[in-house]
Amino acid sequence: MQEFVHFLQHDVLARISPPLGALPDQIVLLGAILVGAAPIVAFMAVIAMAWTYGERRIAGFIQARYGPNRVGPEGVLQPLADGIKLLAKEDIAPAGADRPLYELAPLLVFVGALLPFVALPFSEKWVISSMAAGVFYVLAFEAIEVIGIIMAGWAPNSKWSLYGGMRLAAQMVAYEIPMGLCLLTVVALAGTLNLGQICQMQGGAFGVGNWMVWPWVSPFATLAFFMFFVGGLAATKRAPFDLPEAESELVAGFHTEYSGIRFAFFFMAEYAAMYVVCAVATVCFLGGWHGPFREWLAPAAGAPTISDLLGKAVQVKTADGAWFVWANLWGALSVLGKWAFWKPMLYELLGAFYLIAKSFFLLFVMVWMRWTLPRIRIDQVIYMCLKVLLPFSLLCVLGAAAQTVFTDWNLLHWLLSAGK
């Protein structure tokens, strides 16, 4: 992303408006990230809203009833109405609450849920920061959420909150280990922690044949995928692991006392966390942005990139001391009429479509499970984690590492060198 911003500034903006192009790099980058952060936050809000609606409609379908269908066509505007309603509600705190912690907790949970999006790719080139340790990073920021949840459980001085918060914290913390080990399986196969590179490796074979999840790529990754998904269900407290907010015994768990916008933060954070789990599973196991027919749009070797096109289009006129060159701006805009511009754009868009569609399918499975499976007990939750997922995920890591070493290892060569 930095390179592209740098290019935009020095080769495009500088031609259109020399004074703007001469701004310090860091300032421009800062602006670009702020501009880039807005759609991400908006995207998260849209995901959360879409899935509050989707979840209720799917629940309605499964339970043979309607679900929200009054606000807007088929009720699609329901989440918007809910959002406005929550904004306009009173923000109540119990009298015995620890006010500073009570007010801070939802923010921590919300920010913690937003942070993984920095390293999460949306398409091959659409990622805020392609971090070298991306996988590890995405795992780490669950930690901030855990602290926020303990805070939210403790601060309101309410028994339901305390029990829900502690249960969830223990559950999240416990399930982070097998989840990490399942991702480690993929890391051992790919040899990198960069989410983009892991995804890139799964291309080819018509965009579907090389996904990590297929047993012919690695049977260990297949097992790891299912275990990761189960761990993800637990870490995002989805059924059957939803006992931290079991409505029939704990009212609503750690957010019992929260109202209005602070409740909305928890709500949005939950859906954002679900999306993160599903998107990471998609990128690491389900081929991410790869899918059928996408390769047809792949830019041919030597074909001009968007940067090339833009760079050429703004060469209409030299600035000659003017602070704004309209001709070059029109030149830049004329790019929008060219197939050579839209082809790579479509390539990225189709990638983003595949990634988000696959993630949404996993989200659908999560919702489906909620309305299908009964809730399990806390001892079963811990049993599942420590006695099933942990040993098997360790096995997967070792298996995947052995597979990687074995494929690289040349027995004959080894025997010959040992004989020397």
Add this chain to the structure above:
Amino acid sequence: MQTVWPLFVYLAAAAAVPAGMIMVSFVLGARHSDRATGEPYESGIVSTGSARLRFPIHFYLVAMFFVIFDLEAVFLFAWAVAVRELGWAGFAEALVFIGVLVAALAYLWRLGALDWGPKPFARLSHSRHKDS
């Protein structure tokens, strides 16, 4: 370094968004104070006592397991990236590392420390320390 910059800026942006939403809510939201507004919700029953309760020890044990296995996972993350160049030697070394921890896990399993119930270690106290 260069990949870290967006993180800092994004963190600031991510904190600014909820702050703005709280301000909007502060302006739009109602404020009232009734007899039971400040009461914690206990399903309509008048609450007794503080909610600053003691917690079962299992939670502590789970957190402890987490710290230990997470440390292990961090070491393994460093290894997993370099699996290819370290070859079989590295694999054997990691196997020893994991083996020691699996031995610990097996011991705890046998001890019944992984059971979450009213009586952890029930198996142990029944089989070996009947009178304790």
Add this chain to the structure above:
Amino acid sequence: MSDFFQHFGQTVAFIAITAVVIGSALAATFAKSIVHASFALFFTLLGMAGYYFLLGADFLGITQVIIYVGGILVLLLFGVLLTSRSLDQLQIRSRASYIAASAVGLAVLAMLWKAIIRGPWQHVTPVVPQQTTQSLGRLLLTDYLLAFEFSSVTLLAALIGAAYIVRRREK
């Protein structure tokens, strides 16, 4: 110009992180309630991760978040929540403890100060390694193999110790 801003940005980030770290550390030290102190520690630990990120040690920074924030601090909070009968009364108010803690703190500070003053500081151009994780893994399993294997034995001891403590309390 660009260099200046790079430097400027780093300085601003450093000052901001330092403010958070020192402020929250002071809050943790002087907080009346032990729960507040633990939550203040959260920002201290997160700020330390910020330093590592600023220095380009991404793996170390993330490890700091996972282990200290996600692990040790949660352990601390669970410990706090399960040890005290009434957390409202669990407040650190003893004068003697303040004096003892200050003495120990000052002694550590004196030692550190001496190390800082006497230390042979060398000015080198900072090298930002591209593949921190990979080189870390390679070093751990070659040059520092003994430490690596020994750490697993330490972890084993910690696991068994934790189970032992819990067992005794349960009776």
